[in-house]
């Protein structure tokens with residue numbers, strides 16, 4: 006983001022009077038209005054990037070305000086410099102210069118080519134054009150025939166003037182010559198304010214294209230920079246009263262003022278900041294439209310606001326300074342305009358692809374490493390698991406070995422140690438004795454401290470838990486009470502350790518009760534056997550289940566294949582039905598031909614009826630056939646049970662079946678009658694009765710069919726009518742919508758015109774108000790002057806009267822002294 010550079014340039018005064026009145030004082034980059042005796046007038050002080058006094062030359066203006074933009078334009082940035090100010094304030098002098106002091110455009114052109122010559126690594130192509138906006142029409146100053154040129158906008162070119170002549174130039178002199186030629190076509194006019202007043206806004210445009218010279222693999226060699234440089238000399242705002250414009254000048258003045266007002270509006274909006282600004286009315290004038298990129302867009306922009314020092318122009322100068330202050334708040338978004346050629350694009354894309362490929366490779370490698378790490382972790386876990394399993398196996402094997410050794414040992418010692426046998430026999434009764442009777446600890450015990458007995462009842466051997474080493478480790482109720490210092494715990498709620506059914510402990514030879522261990526061992530073996538049996542049973546059950554499952558699976562497979570078969574049949578069904586319908590039709594046609602042959606022989610009325618109904622049937626069959634073949638999704642079609650075609654089809658099928666059955670039976674009876682060679686009268690009589698019967702039934706059928714057809718027709722007609730109606734309604738709505746749109750557009754146009762008018766009027770009103778104020782001030786000043794004058798006059802009068810009386814008294818004195826008569830002048834007497 007870059008702020009617009011704003012400079013104010015004060016032109017030298019052209020009037021002697023200004024030095025005696027209020028005046029503009031410049032102090033560095035500040036300008037303020039001062040009273041004649043030097044005190045500043047509050048609220049009239051402004052600061053800008055540069056404030057240039059009357060001594061400043063065009064060269065300095067260029068150096069300070071424009072040069073950077075020109076250099077940036079050569080580097081590929083868009084640039085715009087324009088002069089703004091009231092008429093005769095020095096805009097054209099600044100932009101075009103004079104014989105002795107070249108203007109900004111002249112200097113810019115020279116500088117562009119100098120800079121280009123200094124840029125050795127790029128090739129340049131320069132195009133120039135020169136246009137003016139006169140009475141809101143764009144004219145080509147290089148080609149007078151190019152008038153009223155339109156403004157267009159495209160993605161590639163941005164906003165541009167279509168049909169504007171562009172000259173490719175190679176040096177500064179060529180450009181300056183072209184400008185001189187163009188100047189001839191520019192609209193100037195004489196006004197009270199300026200002998201050579203610009204009556205149009207002029208825009209001198211340079212399009213600078215550059216391309217890096219192909220050195221090695223340099224990417225910039227394939228990219229093209231295109232920058233647009235606008236150097237604008239605006240027409241000056243003017244007071245019609247001051248300029249004394251009439252006729253054509255007046256019309257020009259109005260256009261100038263209007264476009265400058267719109268420029269002011271755009272600047273106002275842009276100065277409000279991004280959030281508040283809303284819609285920017287660039288399109289309201291050609292000037293703002295062309296300058297759009299320079300105002301809040303992609304361009305480096307400088308504005309030189311020219312002001313006149315004369316006291317008489319103070320209000321206009323204030324207006325210019327306010328415009329400049331607002332412009333200072335605008336920020337542009339500047340960037341190099343680079344266009345990539347195909348080769349550059351390709352190179353850039355290749356680089357990007359290479360970069361992406363590198364990233365991808367890196368990602369893949371990372372992923373691979375991660376996967377390897379994970380695999381490593383998994384295998385590590387598996388190894389750990391295996392090791393643990395092995396350890397457990399080893400442990401269980403060890404315990405088995407110990408067990409078998411213990412069994413052997415116990416068998417050997419059983420016969421030798423009778424004391425131990427006695428002890429073993431005593432063991433069963435030992436639990437009934439009190440603990441004072443010498444309690445023996447069994448060797449297969451739970452680890453000490455691993456449980457709490459439910460209650461201190463030692464009368465029976467414990468059912469679930471093995472007995473403890475000593476009862477000091479078991480908390481009985483009394484001990485519990487002591488331990489908890491009076492706190493009564495509910496021992497009933499405490500749980501016993503569950504019994505271990507199959508547990509092996511190494512036998513201790515020194516421990517009494519080996520016989521008991523042996524029994525337990527037996528018990529354990531029995532347990533194991535039971536467990537094995539259970540497991541075998543479970544396994545058998547599972548096997549049975551598995552077999553059942555296999556059977557169920559097989560059944561399911563059969564069912565699936567049946568279903569598949571059915572699905573195939575269903576899929577083929579429409580085709581089959583269609584085929585059978587064709588066959589039906591053929592059969593029916595055969596019947597029809599037989600009927601025709603019968604018709605040629607005898608019974609014309611019956612057969613006529615039959616044949617007409619048959620024709621209707623054929624027709625309906627054909628329709629049905631067409632429908633069937635046209636229906637893509639036959640099944641969904643069949644699903645529409647209540648569709649009129651389906652109804653019609655069912656009805657027709659039923660009636661045709663009836664007809665055919667009756668036909669067959671009637672044919673058979675006719676045949677039988679003929680075979681029986683009955684008398685002709687009887688035969689004819691029977692034929693008559695059958696005829697009537699047929700006539701009646703067929704007419705009913707026919708009526709039904711006709712009715713259905715009629716209903717269908719009616720439905721079709723009403724549907725068509727409804728369709729037509731909706732179509733008409735739609736057309737009407739569309740017409741209405743178009744009308745409303747047009748109306749809205751015209752209203753918008755009117756509103757915008759009205760707003761413009763309003764704003765113009767507002768401005769005029771403001772101007773008039775200001776003029777009125779000035780006039781009032783002048784009147785007040787005059788009043789004061791008159792008062793002062795009256796006071797001075799009165800004092801003079803008084804002194805004159807005193808002098809008069811003095812003189813009179815002197816004369817009287819002289820008269821009395823000299824006795825000479827002096828005539829008194831008349832004026833002294835009044």
Ligand SMILES: Nc1ncnc2c1ncn2[C@@H]1O[C@H](COP(=O)(O)OP(=O)(O)OP(=O)(O)O)[C@@H](O)[C@H]1O
Pocket residue numbers: 015016017059090091092093094095096097098099103199201202203204239240241242311
């Ligand atoms: N800085 C200056 N030094 C000397 N003369 C100046 C300067 N600025 C303007 N002038 C003179 O003042 C007169 C009016 O200037 P100029 O034509 O440039 O005004 P302008 O703003 O372009 O007016 P308009 O809007 O009517 O075209 C010219 O004679 C010009 O030479």
